[in-house]
Amino acid sequence: MxxxxxxxxxxxxxxxxxxxxxxxxxxxxxxxxxxxxxxxxxxxxxxxxxxxxxxxxxxxxxxxxxxxxxxxxxxxxxxxxxxxxxxxxxxxxxxxxxxxxxxxxxxxxxxxxxxxxxxxxxxxxxxxxxxGQHDDRGLVNARGHRALLDRYAGAASADVAEAWHRWRAAEAALAAARTEVQSAKDEQDLLLAHLAQLTELSPQVGEEDELAGQRAAMQKGERLSGDLAELQHLWSGSDSALASLRSAARRLDRIAGEHPLLAQALESLDRAVIEAGEAEDRIGAAAEALAHDPALLDRIETRLFELRAAARKHACAVDDLPARMLAMRAQLDAIEGGEAHIVELDRAAQDAGLDYRAKAEALSVTRAEAAVRLDKAVAAELVPLKLDSARFRTAVVRLPEDRWGSGGVDAVEFLIATNPGAEFAPLGKIASGGELSRFILALKVALAEQGGAATVIFDEIDRGVGGAVASAIGERLARLAGQGRDDGGQLLAVTHSPQVAARGxxxxxxxxxxxxxxxxxxxxxxxxxLDACGRQEEIARMLSGAEITPEARAQADRLLEQA
CATH class of the missing domain: 3.40.50.300 (P-loop containing nucleotide triphosphate hydrolases)
Structure with a gap:
């Protein structure tokens, strides 16, 4: 408060x-x-x-x-x-x-x-x-009438709201599943064609790097093949450089004993022959390693180009193609299993809908019964508030199905007719300022509302009334405020009436x-x-005007004693 x-x-x-x-x-x-x-x-x-x-x-x-x-x-x-x-x-x-x-x-x-x-x-x-006099909120606003009636009835409106949200969630899941399956069906033929192509291609993770490496090695061998052939020719045949070195070594060997320098020259030549021989062997090994089969290179390049073309087609890396195949199979499996899943979701949505309808129907019955009780309770409050010609009705109207919601299947509105024979209409459209405030007071007293605002303020609810009506207003304000109760509420009233003021x-x-x-x-x-004396003086002023008389003070005392 x-x-x-x-x-x-x-x-x-x-x-x-x-x-x-x-x-x-x-x-x-x-x-x-x-x-x-x-x-x-x-x-x-x-x-x-x-x-x-x-x-x-x-x-x-x-x-x-x-x-x-x-x-x-x-x-x-x-x-x-x-x-x-x-x-x-x-x-x-x-x-x-x-x-x-x-x-x-x-x-x-x-x-x-x-x-x-x-x-x-x-x-x-x-x-x-x-x-207040121009109130367009609170009880006047029809948007809150349903919740007020539910609180008055002690209705299980929260259960209906939960059932509604479950139903909506089930319907949403069903719609999403249907959309997904339909989308998959629309792409089924394309999925089958793509999957067949990829299955025939049978891509493997890491295959692109391996093929690219083989292709690069073969292309290098093709580029070096002429040089290697010429080198091999230089090292082979009777007129090759290596053959000449060996011939020179044999001749020098025959005369090496004739002079130490010749012996040293033979040693150097022998080493040259050995190095040249090793070079010949390495050139041969390199030629063998870089040798390329044009047919094999063509097959490797064809495979590599096919893999890369498939990757571009499916907007992914070559290594992702196997995963893309698995995803396609999952989509096709979803199409096959989707219908069965939709049947399950449809059954769940129907069950949730039936549960909501049952709870909402029960709530509707509770509201209708509570509306009758509330109408009688408000009617009992109208006569003392000088609204004896007025009638009050709680309208509980069934909504079309497209307007059902978490609040149930009903619209609720408080209606009044201020004169005999007049049509019922919303509170704010019929009642004058003073009548409206008194209607609201009668309604709040009848509702004995729990769960509303912590503090209630009435601004000049007693405007234009006096005597017994003002006393009735004061008594009901005090009752509504819960005077004398430990769990009472808080109500503030701006008033010109001494009868109301005495009740505070x-x-x-x-x-x-x-x-x-x-x-x-x-x-x-x-x-x-104000203290007690101040209250007496103020209420006496309200009774008599500018000049406070002993009679006014005596009347003020009587009002305070009756409060």
């Missing part, structure tokens, strides 16, 4: 710090004192549009800080904060701050963490529910005063929490 509101430099409010408690709090004051400024200030932290006109004249910026405290964070609030990655420890206050500059710019913070205004609006749904267990007086200062006359709005 709202436990604190701190306002700085908003219109006529220079500095204001308010503390709020559990139960019914009433705010009173003369017309024009500034009650709307408080609501506008609270609206800022709840995500309302920033208006530079709210900044107090002569100042650069304004700020509003609202503090909310909970024994345990409501689930919806906790989920919203979690999605925004804002951690709030158990027992920790939720502090929302909005700064507004004179040029219209603004910044928002949640527990000192900068956030967008959209998050404030999302949080506001769980924090504050405001009902906290009372705030909003006053406006002007004073002469150096810069001229300055007007300020202030808010004070």
């Amino acid at each position: 709202l436990t604190g509101l701190s306002i700085r430099n908003i219109v006529l409010i220079e500095a204001l710090d308010l503390a709020f408690g559990q139960g019914l709090g009433v705010l009173t004051g003369e017309t024009g004192a500034g009650k709307s400024i408080l609501l506008d200030s609270l609206g800022l932290v709840l995500g309302d549009r920033a208006d530079a006109g709210l900044v107090r004249a002569g100042t650069d910026q304004a700020s509003v800080t609202a503090t909310f405290e909970f024994a345990e964070l409501p689930v919806a609030l906790r989920n919203t904060l979690a999605e925004a990655e804002i951690d709030v420890e158990p027992g920790e206050a939720l502090i929302i701050k909005r700064r507004l500059r004179a040029d219209g710019g603004s910044k928002a913070f949640v527990n000192d963490q900068p956030v967008g205004v959209a998050l404030l609006r999302e949080l506001a749904r769980s924090l504050v529910e405001l009902h 267990n906290t009372h705030y007086l909003i006053a406006k005063a002007s004073a002469d200062e150096d810069g001229g006359t300055v007007t300020r709005t202030s808010v004070h929490r």
